[in-house]
Amino acid sequence: MVAVKPLHDPVYLTVAFEQAGETGLSDRGFDLKYSREENPTVRLLEKKVASIEGGTDSLAFNSGMAAISALYISTLKAGEEVVLPMEGYGTTIQLAEELRKFGVRVKLAYPSSEALNEAITENTRLVLTEVVTNPTLKVIDVPEVIRRAKEVGATVVVDNTFSPLIFKPLKVRADGVIHSLTKYIAGHNDVMGGALIWGDLDPENLWHWRRRLGSIIQPFEAWLVIRGLKTLELRFERQSRTAQTIAEFLSEHPKIEKVHYPGLKDDPYHPTARRIFSKPLFGGVLSFLHREGESGAKAFLMRLKRVFPSPSLGGVESLASYPVMSAAKTMPEERRRLLGITPGLIRLSVGVEDADLLIEDIDRALGGG
Secondary structure: OOOOOOOOOOOOOOOEOOOOOOOOEOOOOOEOOEOOOOOHHHHHHHHHHHHHHOOOEEEEEOOHHHHHHHHHHHHOOOOOEEEEEOOOOHHHHHHHHHHHHHOOEEEEEOOOHHHHHHHOOOOEEEEEEEOEOOOOOOEOOHHHHHHHHHHOOOEEEEEOOOOOOOOOHHHHOOOEEEEEOOOOOOOOOOOOOEEEEEOOOOHHHHHHHHHHHOOEOOHHHHHHHHHHHOOHHHHHHHHHHHHHHHHHHHOOOOOEEEEEOOOOOOOOOHHHHHHHOOOOOOOOEEEEEEOOHHHHHHHHHHHOOOOEEOOOOOOOOOEEEOHHHOOOOOOOHHHHHHHOOOOOEEEEEOOOOOHHHHHHHHHHHOOOO
8 A cells, every 4th residue: 555645744732642651752852642732743843943043943832821820830930030121011010010929020121122131130030022022013132131131141032923034033142032822923813822932942841831821722723824834925015014004094194193013114113124024014003193182093993994903914815903902001101201102092913914905994984085
């Protein structure tokens, strides 16, 4: 009989594996006996995600927050300090602040390399920074932050969710990379997942914490993310180019006061983005400030027909969100004002639809037709 090779990899929907006298080992030497610990489908995903970032290996989790939880718990001890940008993901910050009851110290800095570097001291154990902030698209000079962190011996992990394919944190000496697989990598708004990719992090320590927390991604979800990976480059390039077109359109629109998008030449973060990004692409997310404030922003969201009003980002469908009710809802009002997150701000995640049709829908929702 001739062996037949399938087009797609199988999904191992199994709880347990054979344990006849002794435990089998996965390809990286960890026990392969129970899918809460290791699973062949999950391993395939982990290898592919590590390859994207140029990492040694990775661990896949059932959400981005599960990956961040394992990172915090495996890295921080009482008396140690974590430094975060204050425009980081809200739940990432909330979880860090909850760790204060266990003696962990938390510093929040303005999302710039200068402010983050000033916050880093000899007491800093972990720096968890983003490359592009949400929702105002500030671009942080991550190589400068890493340089400063290395001076004091701190571990640096970079959330690269907004900038896959255009920035490689491990190449500039980051210790690890976090991804919300839910976003660009899976790309279809139908599966949640997270990943932690390492260069110099301790994989065994991280693996044991994932095992203890029970936060491994499920095999079928891992398979869905693998499916999404196949079109990541095509999707990300189209989304980035369409976002650029929409940002340029909005920058000239009479109803828009300001557009946040690092691809615009007059954006204050354009020079940093051009310097640290490996390609002249700037992602599929932008935000803009409606001149009529809260009333204008809410009316815009209600009038949309093609763009779906919803949080999340990076999927094939275009989504519009209202940051003061979603990403920045838990943020103190004073901090929102400092960062420019006002009631008139709208964030747009561009999908793969036709650019002209999206602009037509946006213009109509703004009252232009």
